Amino acid sequence: MCEVVFPPCPFSLTHGSLTEQAKGDRPSHSASIGRTVPHALLEIRNLSYSLGGRAILRDISLDVREGETVVLLGRSGSGKTTLLKTVNELIAATSGTIRFEGRLAAEWDPIHLRRRMGYVIQDGGLFPHWTVEANVALVPRLAAWPPQRIAHRVEELLTAVGLAPAEFRGRYPRRLSGGEKQRVGIARALAADPPLLLFDEPFAALDPITRLDLQRLFLELRRSVRKTALFVTHDIREAMMLASRIALLKDGALDLLAEPREFRAADTPEARAFLAGLEQNGSAENWSQDEQRPRL
Amino acid sequence: MNSDLASEMLSLSLEHLAMVAIAIAIAGAIALPAGVLLSRRPGPRRWAVGFANIAQTIPSLALFGFLVPLPLIGGIGKRTAIVALCLYALLPILRNTLLGITGVDASVRESAVAMGMTARQILWQVELPLAAPSIVAGLRLATVATIGTATIAAAIGGGGLGVFIFRGISMVDAPTVLAGALPAAAMALLADGGLEWIERKLSPA
Secondary structure, three states, X not given: OOOOOOOOOOOHHHHOHHHHOOOOOOHHHHOXXXXXXOOOOEEEEEEEEEEOOEEEEEXXXXXXXXXXXXEEEOOOOOOHHHHHHHHOOOOOXXXXXXXXXXXXXXXXXXXXXXXXXXXXXXXXXXXXOOOHHHHHOHHHHHOOOOHHHHHHHHHHHHHHOOOOHHHHOOOOHHHOOHHHHHHHHHHHHHOOOOOEEEEEOOOOOOOHHHHHHHHHHHHHHHHHHOOEEEEEEOOHHHHHHHOOEEEEEEOOEEEEEEOHHHHHHOXXXXXXXXXXXXXXOOOHHHHHHHOOOOOO | OHHHHHHHHHHHHHHHHHHHHHHHHHHHHHHHHHHHHHOOOHHHHHHHHHHHHHHHHOOHHHHXXXXXXXXXXXXXXXXXXXXXXXXXXXXXXXXXXXXXXXXXXXXHHHHHHHOOOOHHXXXXXXXHHHHHHHHHHHHHHHHHHHHHHHHHHHHHOOOOOHXXXXXXXXXXXHHHHHHHHHHHHHHHHHHHHHHHHHHHHHOOO
């Protein structure tokens, strides 16, 4: 059951050992004991989800702390997207709890909860009948910001994701390339400055060069806006490049939770299977070096 | 004599138009909300579309005949004609409303939910605008078909341009038939063109 592996981890100190209080303990206990520290931004506890008698998620416990990027890595069907969707209640978990900003998800109004989580999906999910500006402005508009503030925010965001506002503001999504759509999607997710960003394989359908551009943009934005993110991918290179920590899922269960460097040395069969894909090309390492991750 | 014909053509055309307009308005008032509701329920959807399909397959002359003896909605005259025309108009409007709404890209709907839009906001700001071209296409199909079918209303005393057609048939007088058929055809073409224009306007830029 509780095969969550917390490898002996020197890095955890740099993140603050307090939030790692239950290391080595069983996840089911970790929620209840020694809670003298502030909650992590997102706390997932013993989360399970089954559909038609089939278990999709099995007893998953995971914290996402302020400022970090947790990458959910796994094969197709491993449950990583399902797990992401339980966080913003697109899917209701069968059992277990999720706590966001210290409050149980069940206590949140789902509409309000979702507006505090940006969401970026594979093909952008842009509204085809709205201009880029209207798409980016959505959440601020729902939150009834004054029009001037919205216009200013849109301009700021388009610039931040590398799209010239004058050129792109009035365009419709069908006149955007795949990479441009994803940039708009990211701008839309950031619009109302939500504390948590959810990414569901956002770059999977892009060509390799555009993908690399977008991955760099992601790192750049994280440096500038200090966002917390939960990021789903099946691409080990992407995981290595972007993650503060990698949560490896296998058949709906958490197989391994480790920082990229520890992940390299991990010895679960599933981790080895993913690492085999990495060995063909070591270039990802250079990218993770770029990161200003605290190191020993 | 000629001006008599002209004024009769005008008044029957207006009568025809009114009948069609009322029938389409009622059918739309039923089929549009029904389409929206049924787009959320795949189970009842099959029954409703099945019913509308069956209504569509009844030969129109026979349907007018069936309705005449019925209480409330039956009898001789316009009311019965309008009921029959409504039944015919339901299917294209219902089907196209359903197609339009269920055809909204799943990723678009998912984004809308995930961005924190309420169900009502999603319906009015996302689903209906995206479905609008399809819905108008349904109205167009229904209107054009109804303009043609409404000529049969004259058979049960409903009036309209069918009056000329039935009179021409009984007198074996082609020009009288044309006096009914040509305005009806012109009306159908105009409705088709006008609604097609609206449909194009509503399509995403």
